[in-house]
Amino acid sequence: MLDANLTQQLKSYLENLREPIELIASLDDSEKSAQTRELLTEIAGLHPKVTASFDGNNERKPSFEIRNANNPQRSVRFAGLPMGHEFTSLVLTLLWAGGHPPKVDSELLEQVRGLTGPLDFEMYFSLSCHNCPDVVQALALMALENPNVTATLIEGGAYQNEIDARQVMGVPATFLNGEPFYNGKMELAEIVARLDSGASEKAAARLTAQEPFEVLIIGGGPAGVASAIYTARKGFRTGIAAERFGGQLNDTLGIENLPGTEYTEGPRLVTDLKTQVDANAIELMNLAFAERLEPATQKGALHTVHFAGGGTLKARALILATGARWRNLGVPGETEYRNKGVAYCPHCDGPLFKGKRIAVVGGGNSGVEAAIDLAQIVGHVTLIEFDHQLRADKVLQDKLRSMANVDVLVSAQTTEITGADGKVNALKWKDRNSGEEHTLALEGVFIQIGLVPNSEWLKDSGIELSQHGEIVTDARGATNLPGVFGAGDTTTVPYKQIVIAMGQGSTAALSAFDYLIRNTAIDGEVQPANAAA
Numbered sequence: 001m002l003d004a005n006l007t008q009q010l011k012s013y014l015e016n017l018r019e020p021i022e023l024i025a026s027l028d029d030s031e032k033s034a035q036t037r038e039l040l041t042e043i044a045g046l047h048p049k050v051t052a053s054f055d056g057n058n059e060r061k062p063s064f065e066i067r068n069a070n071n072p073q074r075s076v077r078f079a080g081l082p083m084g085h086e087f088t089s090l091v092l093t094l095l096w097a098g099g100h101p102p103k104v105d106s107e108l109l110e111q112v113r114g115l116t117g118p119l120d121f122e123m124y125f126s127l128s129c130h131n132c133p134d135v136v137q138a139l140a141l142m143a144l145e146n147p148n149v150t151a152t153l154i155e156g157g158a159y160q161n162e163i164d165a166r167q168v169m170g171v172p173a174t175f176l177n178g179e180p181f182y183n184g185k186m187e188l189a190e191i192v193a194r195l196d197s198g199a200s201e202k203a204a205a206r207l208t209a210q211e212p213f214e215v216l217i218i219g220g221g222p223a224g225v226a227s228a229i230y231t232a233r234k235g236f237r238t239g240i241a242a243e244r245f246g247g248q249l250n251d252t253l254g255i256e257n258l259p260g261t262e263y264t265e266g267p268r269l270v271t272d273l274k275t276q277v278d279a280n281a282i283e284l285m286n287l288a289f290a291e292r293l294e295p296a297t298q299k300g301a302l303h304t305v306h307f308a309g310g311g312t313l314k315a316r317a318l319i320l321a322t323g324a325r326w327r328n329l330g331v332p333g334e335t336e337y338r339n340k341g342v343a344y345c346p347h348c349d350g351p352l353f354k355g356k357r358i359a360v361v362g363g364g365n366s367g368v369e370a371a372i373d374l375a376q377i378v379g380h381v382t383l384i385e386f387d388h389q390l391r392a393d394k395v396l397q398d399k400l401r402s403m404a405n406v407d408v409l410v411s412a413q414t415t416e417i418t419g420a421d422g423k424v425n426a427l428k429w430k431d432r433n434s435g436e437e438h439t440l441a442l443e444g445v446f447i448q449i450g451l452v453p454n455s456e457w458l459k460d461s462g463i464e465l466s467q468h469g470e471i472v473t474d475a476r477g478a479t480n481l482p483g484v485f486g487a488g489d490t491t492t493v494p495y496k497q498i499v500i501a502m503g504q505g506s507t508a509a510l511s512a513f514d515y516l517i518r519n520t521a522i523d524g525e526v527q528p529a530n531a532a533a
Contacts, residue, residue, distance in 0.1 A: 001039040006087070007046070013091050014047040018099030020069035021049060026056035032158055033062040035081060040064060049098060060152070060159070066097050073147045076140045080155025084127030089136040089153075096144050104188065109145065111192050111199065117148025119195065122175045124156045124168050129348040130267050131185035131251065135172040138188035157351060167422050169444065170339035170349045183339040185250065189287050200309040207285060207311030212302055213239040215512050216315030218290050219454075221247025222498050223488025224321035225273045226505030227512075231319075232280040234513050240277065241288040241305065241313060243454075246270030247323040248489075249498070251345055258499055269498075285313075290322070293461035299482045300519040316521060317483050317512040320458070320471055321505060324451035324489040324496065329361060333417030333424075334447070341424025341444045342417060346370040353444045355379045359427050361414050362448035368392035368400050370448050375403045382407045382440060384414055384429060417445055453490040466492050477508030483519070485512055 002010065023040045027033035037054060044052035056065065060079040067075030074097060082090040096102055102109070121139050125132035136153050143151035156163045156171060166175070174181045182194070193199040215231040217224045220242025232238040244250065252266030264272075277284055289308035296303045302314040326344045328334060334342055343349040346360075350373060358378050360371040363385030369392075371383045383390075383400065388411045390397050400406055409429070415437070416428040427440045453470045455463075464472040464480040471486040473479055473493075479486050485508040488501035 001035060001083075002042055007042070010043065010091060011046045013095060014043075014050065014098075016095055016098075016100045017047060017049045019049070020051070021094060021098045022067050022069050023050065023052040023064055024056045024067070025052070025054045025064040026058035026061050027054055028061040030062065032081065036062040036064060039081065039083075043094070050094075060154070062158070063152075066093050068097050068099070068144075074144045075150075076143045077150075077152045078155075079152060080158030081127075082136070082153065082155065085130055085133055086125060086127060086136060086153075086155075089133050089140065092137055093140045093144070096141060102141055104141065108189055108192065111196055111202075112142050112145050112149075112188070115142070115146055115148060115192070115195055117146075118177070119146075119149045120177050121149065121151045121181070122154060122178075123151070124154050124159075124163065124166075124171055124173045126156050126171050126348065126351045128351055129171050130265065131345065131348050132172040133267075134188075135174060135186050135191075138186065138191055139174070141188065142191070163352065167340060169341050169352055169423060170343050170345075171352065172348075173339070187244075187287070193287070203287070204307065204309035204311035207241075207288060207307055207313055210239070210283070210285075210313055211237075213237050213283070213313065213315040214516060215239075215317045215319065215509070216241065216303075216305065216313055217319045217321055218242075218305060219247065219321035219323055219488065219490070220245035220284070220286065221249060221321060221323045221488060221501065222269075222273070223323070223501035223505035223508075224319070225277060226502040227319045227321060227487055227509040228282045229276060229280055230506050230509030231317075231512060232282050234509075236513070236516065237283075238280075239283040239285065239313065239315070241285045241290065241307070243287065243289050243322075245274065245284065245286045248325075249273075251348075252498075255498065257497070290457050293318075293458055293463065293484075295462055295481050296483060298522065300522040303483060316519075317485070317516055319477075319485045319487055319505070319508045319512060320463075320479070320490065321487045321501075321508075322454040322457075322490045323501075324453045326447065327450045327452045329414055329417075329447055329449065331414055331416050333419060337417055337419045337424045337445075340422055341419065343444060343446050344448075346374050346446050346448075349444075349446075350374050350377045353378045356444060357442040358382075358444035358446060359384055359440060359442055360446045360448055362450070363387065363390035363392060363408075363410070364448070364450065365392045365396060366450075367448035368396045370446055371406060372396065372400055372403070374446065375400075375406050378405075378444075380405045380407075382409060382442070384412045384427075385410045386413055386432070387411070388432075451489060451496060455490055473508075476511040477504060478511055483512075483515055485515075 040052040063079035139151040214236040249266040292306040294304040411432040473486040487504040487508040489496045
């Protein structure tokens with residue numbers, strides 16, 4: 001099951017085990033069970049603290065339990081094979097079960113240990129889903145740290161009967177005590193916040209207790225991180241407050257246009273950015289939802305940002321880099337059938353539509369790329385474009401039109417997504433030339449029609465916004481408010497690209513530096529960076 005490279009890596013990781021662990025498999029005569037036996041046998045052969053047995057009696061076959069031999073309550077169950085994107089999750093679960101300490105904030109870990117139960121989680125993942133590992137790892141850690149929590153992590157492809165019975169049409173899909181809990185990516189802190197009634201108040205208190213920053217960045221994507229690195233290296237006390245560190249990078253698979261990096265993937269780049277943030281002693285406040293900006297009354301004074309839950313942060317200079325999100329179609333049925341056939345991530349959810357009929361709405365690069373990828377998995381793809389022609393690069397259009405199981409509709413306006421029995425069954429569209437209306441029978445709709453800036457929270461702040469809701473900035477990244485700068489996809493920059501966002505973030509940071517050295521603080525004393533460290 002493991003090639004020589006993975007075998008060597010895993011053997012090296014297992015040297016970190018502090019306590020013995022047991023792998024207990026429940027198998028049948030299927031090929032998947034044979035593969036599971038092979039995998040567990042190989043793992044057990046790599047370290048004396050690991051043993052494997054094959055006499056489990058769990059109803060899900062194949063499945064296997066990873067548990068601490070000294071404390072059997074510390075256990076996690078995988079159903080199916082956690083390979084592909086989930087191999088890292090498997091490795092971490094082995095290490096945590098064997099007593100290796102997780103790299104998690106101690107306060108958050110105490111919150112996990114304090115949860116009351118029973119909390120029985122079942123979570124479905126696909127091996128191609130790059131959003132699933134965060135949820136898998138969070139639930140595994142919770143089950144290992146708290147006896148009130150159990151976690152069964154299920155490869156959807158191995159349990160198609162459960163996928164169909166529970167109408168799972170998007171992953172990650174998480175159930176708690178048999179009921180739907182959440183569809184989509186969640187970090188450990190988000191899960192705990194949903195379970196711990198006092199989490200919001202605690203988070204707000206932590207924010208408000210922070211000393212004022214010299215530079216505060218709102219947003220943790222490429223633009224925000226680039227800004228933070230530049231200002232931190234200038235010696236300024238710098239903070240990042242982000243709804244979701246990494247932003248859209250978390251949902252981006254292949255990246256092949258970043259100069260100096262032939263190929264990387266979004267989640268891997270997020271990890272690299274986090275490492276650089278930590279190395280520069282930047283204060284990161286994740287899962288912080290900005291709700292209102294109270295600008296400084298004069299140059300050199302402190303700006304105040306208000307967050308969900310009541311917390312506030314203050315800073316002499318602000319850099320707004322809140323990014324953008326997928327644009328919704330805004331048609332009947334879209335919201336009702338989200339994660340029940342309506343999807344936005346072809347890489348995550350595509351495998352769930354194997355052999356089925358789907359539509360991709362959007363004829364730009366994102367839409368055409370999605371259609372090409374999906375055509376290799378699903379039964380048939382219909383690409384629907386509002387304009388009279390596709391807008392994607394010619395090379396992508398040529399590839400798309402060469403595929404036998406793809407139809408392309410242009411001048412087609414999507415008017416409604418319909419469903420029955422809780423899931424999508426058709427898409428209605430109108431021919432913009434003739435006015436004729438059509439119904440397309442299908443099982444899934446992937447929406448790829450561009451981005452909308454995350455700027456609603458700024459509407460009453462005095463910040464100038466464009467007609468599209470983007471933050472208006474000049475060539476230096478400055479907004480119309482002194483000491484407030486903008487960067488990345490949430491601004492009027494004409495091209496929304498990772499490398500451009502990084503460049504804009506760097507420009508905004510240098511402009512913030514110039515602002516700070518030219519304007520003396522006139523209210524509140526900001527703690528220097530070296531003192532914070």
